[in-house]
Amino acid sequence: MSAVPALRAEGLSKRFSTTLAVDDLTLTVPPGEVFGFLGPNGAGKSTTIRMVLGLLRPSAGAAWVFGEPVAEVERAHSRLAYVPADVALWPAFTGQECLDLMAGLGPGTDLTYRAELVRRFELDTGKRARAYSSGNRQKVALVAAFATRAPLLVLDEPTSGLDPLMEREFRRCIAEAAERGQAVFLSSHQLAEVEAVCHRVGILRAGRLVEVAGMSELRRLRRTEVVVDLARPAPELDRLADLPGVVDLRRRSDLQISLSLTGPPGAVLRALGEVDVERLDVREPSLEEIFLDYYGEVPA
Amino acid sequence: MSAGTAARTARPPQVALPPATGPVVGAVSRQLRRGTLVVSAIAGVMPAFVAAQYQGTFSGAVPASSLEALAQNPAIRTLFGPPVALDDPGGFTVWRLGTVLAVLVGIWAALAATRVTRGEEEAGRWDLLLAGRLRLAVLIRAHVVVLLGAAVLPGLAAALGLLLSGTDATGSLLFGTMIAGTGMTGVALGVLGAQLLAERRAASGLAVAVLLGMLLVRMVGDGVPALAFLQWASPFGLLGRAEPFGADRWVPALVLMGMVSVVATAAVRASDDRDVGSARLRGRDRVSAPSRLVRSLGGLAVHRVRRPVITWGAGLAAYFLLIGLLARTMVDFLADNPLFARLAAQAGFVQLGSVEGYVSALFSLLAVPVGAFAAGRVAHAAADEQAGRLTPLLSLPVSRVRWAATEAVVVTVGTTVLAAVAGLATWAGTAWVGADLGVGAALAGALNAVPVALLCLGAALLALGWVPASVLAVGVLPAAGGYLLLVFADTFAWPEWVRAVSPFAHLASVPAESVDAGGAAGMLVVVLALAAAGLAGYARRDLRG
Numbered sequence: 001m002s003a004v005p006a007l008r009a010e011g012l013s014k015r016f017s018t019t020l021a022v023d024d025l026t027l028t029v030p031p032g033e034v035f036g037f038l039g040p041n042g043a044g045k046s047t048t049i050r051m052v053l054g055l056l057r058p059s060a061g062a063a064w065v066f067g068e069p070v071a072e073v074e075r076a077h078s079r080l081a082y083v084p085a086d087v088a089l090w091p092a093f094t095g096q097e098c099l100d101l102m103a104g105l106g107p108g109t110d111l112t113y114r115a116e117l118v119r120r121f122e123l124d125t126g127k128r129a130r131a132y133s134s135g136n137r138q139k140v141a142l143v144a145a146f147a148t149r150a151p152l153l154v155l156d157e158p159t160s161g162l163d164p165l166m167e168r169e170f171r172r173c174i175a176e177a178a179e180r181g182q183a184v185f186l187s188s189h190q191l192a193e194v195e196a197v198c199h200r201v202g203i204l205r206a207g208r209l210v211e212v213a214g215m216s217e218l219r220r221l222r223r224t225e226v227v228v229d230l231a232r233p234a235p236e237l238d239r240l241a242d243l244p245g246v247v248d249l250r251r252r253s254d255l256q257i258s259l260s261l262t263g264p265p266g267a268v269l270r271a272l273g274e275v276d277v278e279r280l281d282v283r284e285p286s287l288e289e290i291f292l293d294y295y296g297e298v299p300a
Numbered sequence: 301m302s303a304g305t306a307a308r309t310a311r312p313p314q315v316a317l318p319p320a321t322g323p324v325v326g327a328v329s330r331q332l333r334r335g336t337l338v339v340s341a342i343a344g345v346m347p348a349f350v351a352a353q354y355q356g357t358f359s360g361a362v363p364a365s366s367l368e369a370l371a372q373n374p375a376i377r378t379l380f381g382p383p384v385a386l387d388d389p390g391g392f393t394v395w396r397l398g399t400v401l402a403v404l405v406g407i408w409a410a411l412a413a414t415r416v417t418r419g420e421e422e423a424g425r426w427d428l429l430l431a432g433r434l435r436l437a438v439l440i441r442a443h444v445v446v447l448l449g450a451a452v453l454p455g456l457a458a459a460l461g462l463l464l465s466g467t468d469a470t471g472s473l474l475f476g477t478m479i480a481g482t483g484m485t486g487v488a489l490g491v492l493g494a495q496l497l498a499e500r501r502a503a504s505g506l507a508v509a510v511l512l513g514m515l516l517v518r519m520v521g522d523g524v525p526a527l528a529f530l531q532w533a534s535p536f537g538l539l540g541r542a543e544p545f546g547a548d549r550w551v552p553a554l555v556l557m558g559m560v561s562v563v564a565t566a567a568v569r570a571s572d573d574r575d576v577g578s579a580r581l582r583g584r585d586r587v588s589a590p591s592r593l594v595r596s597l598g599g600l601a602v603h604r605v606r607r608p609v610i611t612w613g614a615g616l617a618a619y620f621l622l623i624g625l626l627a628r629t630m631v632d633f634l635a636d637n638p639l640f641a642r643l644a645a646q647a648g649f650v651q652l653g654s655v656e657g658y659v660s661a662l663f664s665l666l667a668v669p670v671g672a673f674a675a676g677r678v679a680h681a682a683a684d685e686q687a688g689r690l691t692p693l694l695s696l697p698v699s700r701v702r703w704a705a706t707e708a709v710v711v712t713v714g715t716t717v718l719a720a721v722a723g724l725a726t727w728a729g730t731a732w733v734g735a736d737l738g739v740g741a742a743l744a745g746a747l748n749a750v751p752v753a754l755l756c757l758g759a760a761l762l763a764l765g766w767v768p769a770s771v772l773a774v775g776v777l778p779a780a781g782g783y784l785l786l787v788f789a790d791t792f793a794w795p796e797w798v799r800a801v802s803p804f805a806h807l808a809s810v811p812a813e814s815v816d817a818g819g820a821a822g823m824l825v826v827v828l829a830l831a832a833a834g835l836a837g838y839a840r841r842d843l844r845g
Contacts, residue, residue, distance in 0.1 A: 053695050055843040073699045082695035088688035088845070091499060096590040098692070104595030105696045130498065131585035141692060154695075 004067045006031045006079075006152045006183035007052065011061035014047050014207075021047040023207040024061070029185055029200075031066075031151060034178050036198035037187040044207040045187040046085055049156050052185075053082055065152060078107045080152040081145035085160065085187075087137040091130035095123060095140050102144040114147035120169050135161035146173045153177060153184045159193060171197050223247065223260035228272060229279035230255045237275060243267045321442040324434070328446040331416050336450045339408045343401055343479060344457030347393045349788070351465040354389040377522035378626055381539070384546035390467035391545035394475055398539055401458065403515060405479055406486035406535065409451045410507035413490025417443050419500040421577060423687070430576055440491065440571040444564050447487040455480025471545035474553060478542055481556035482535040486511060488563035495570035498579035501680070505611070512615060519622060535559070597703060601710035605677060609714045612673050616666075616718055617725040620746075623662050624729015627655050627737070634658075655735045659726055660745055660809035667749040667804075668779045670718050671756030675775025677711045678760035682771040688845035701839045708761060708831060715753050719746045741811035748810035751823035752779055752803045758830030765837025768844060778803055 007029040014022040022044040029035045039045050050056040052063050054073045062069060065076040089098050099118075103109035118125060121139045129137065138161045145153055159167050174197045177184055188194050194201060195215070202212040228237075233254040241249040245263035252258060255278075261268060265282075272280070377383070381399050385391025417440065420426055430436060459476025463469060489510050493503035514534035521531040522540065531537025538552040570580055593599035631654060634641045681704070684690050694700060723746025730737040760775030767774065782802040789799035799805050806819030 050843070055691065055694060057840065057842055073694070074697045074702070077695060077697040080695075082692075084688070084691050084695075086688060088691065090684070090689055093594070094587045094590055097594050100590060101594045101600060102692065102696060105597060105693070105698050107697055126586050126588070128583075128585050128587065144692075 013060040036194035036201040039204035085157040089129035095125035227281040231276040234275040340457040343454035344461040348461035409483040409486030410490040418494035451483030475544040492567035620725040624726040627735040656812040660812040663745040667752035671753040671779030674757035675760040679772040758827040761834030765834035
């Protein structure tokens, strides 16, 4: 059973007249994994998700939810719950009616947990949707999705309208879902969010998936920033540039050098051991920097 | 560089620039272009056709005594408007087409007005626009100006068409003015509705309901002399009072323009200092008990169709009650005046001489509003899709086809209920005046129109699958277009196969004749084929929104 991936896409592509919105996307999300789907605006994240939901027809390729082709909506959707980026509700429906509709037609809802979520997200369900702010509409969709026992949650930038307190609640819910063994496909451009909750990340750029890596793997793949303060000038450190894995060696002053390091740091540390180091600052770049790095590197 | 900067800072900043409405005017004009063109073409061509045809057929055939009798008959006046100058091609055209054209132009104008005002505002597109120097009231004013300008064009086209077919110049201009004025009334009501209600749909409904209420006022005023003064409050009543090609009175035209300016001013006033995105009237935002209907697909469809069925039902009941009440007067009159029976037959009303014949003719017309209801429900679903409101629903284990089919089935039931309501209202009216019509006959006649209305549903579903931007236009085509086609085909003796395209050619006059079972079955087969093709397209295409 666990052999069947929660979500699988093979060569998924979508062309809108002349624009190739998603280009040959292939990825697999195993059951129980929290997968971050990163990319800037217009990278094709929502288009990918809408194909996975069967709302858009792929121009090429295919996708499966727990082995069910996504075009088989009734079967595929009985295994997932979805929160759109921009939640539109029928204006005359109250929050409660929206929740009832989604529970009544959805893949099975834990009503006790839903009541708890309504309380935790401080959602006023007696109001009509037209009186809701966009954040409140998003809460309705989040409560409905988290309250399901669907083994896959597809969340498209779900926190864009939430305040920091609610965002914290959201992260708790992701953790609880992961504990229950639900897989989460979380699209976002908020790197801190992805960094906090995801096991693995895929980075989408101009419709192409440029990287899929585990969180730790992703960081290791990228460079470590090292800043060395010296007690006295050490011109021999110029040969650091010849060591494997060292890039972008810079002498900021006679007493300070900086370098970026990929791979194991042993050789660099040995070289530094031979000089009089006053302070050593080793910093792991945030996902944000890794991310920006990608967009700096990959040609358009 | 530095000198230029210095010079610039030395000058006081210019903050009092006039708000830039130019681009707004351009944008609104672009949004209105296509519809205005189509409606103007219809308004220009139809009267010209009828006038030209009249000259070939009836010229001089109507004796003055018959005219007198016709003008005095309340039933004739109620249904077709006051017959004035029927011995003149222009006068005949106004009697034959005036109300239909005025209703068409008025409804189009009201819908266009709510679309470009409340529709845009509801979609959030005005937020960005109003973040600039533009104030809401200024924006509304710019829209009103462009919309009123657009509403003049169909009137101009009607006048031009009549002039070219050789009718009297004053009458043509007066008729064109009244048509334009009705369109402008529609615009003013639409914009006012858009200020009062926060949803485009509701605003459109209000504006159209007021407009059709004004039509009912005209009808009541024509039928009941004591209430004739009410007609001064209705563009349709004023059209009758103006008597184009007869007395050629301009005072009603002035009153109409006055009415337009009062409503338009009220609309602009109502937009002053209200919040963007909100409206003057607002229902309760808090509901104590959630509806229990919305927990299943069928329940959801019933929930969605409930209120429209009630409002359309109320309107149809009022209209067909009036039809029923007029039954005897009408039949007696036509029995006494065979010439007009012939004229009416020419106009598509055959067998008006008996109560059954009379109600049969009007029951076949019932297909137009009921078909519009059915098409409107599908258009509503298409609008929901465009606004992204279907996305949460269709990401549940609910296939598009199952959802759309459920909606269609419930709309079919709603359509049948509406027809039955019209039948019962007619029966109640005839029973009141003691005309001889059984309740079964009335129901049979009304339900006989259902297959044509369902063709509208089928066409709308087809459009939903393949041309989702034009659901309403394609949807009303079988009934409204088919009716016009039959009238034209009969009037101009077009070949039989052209006539056969119209669904009305396959509709028996029930209860005067027995039901054309073959025709009804054929239509239902076409309905199923259209619906199947539409759903196949709907299942396959990308979802919008």
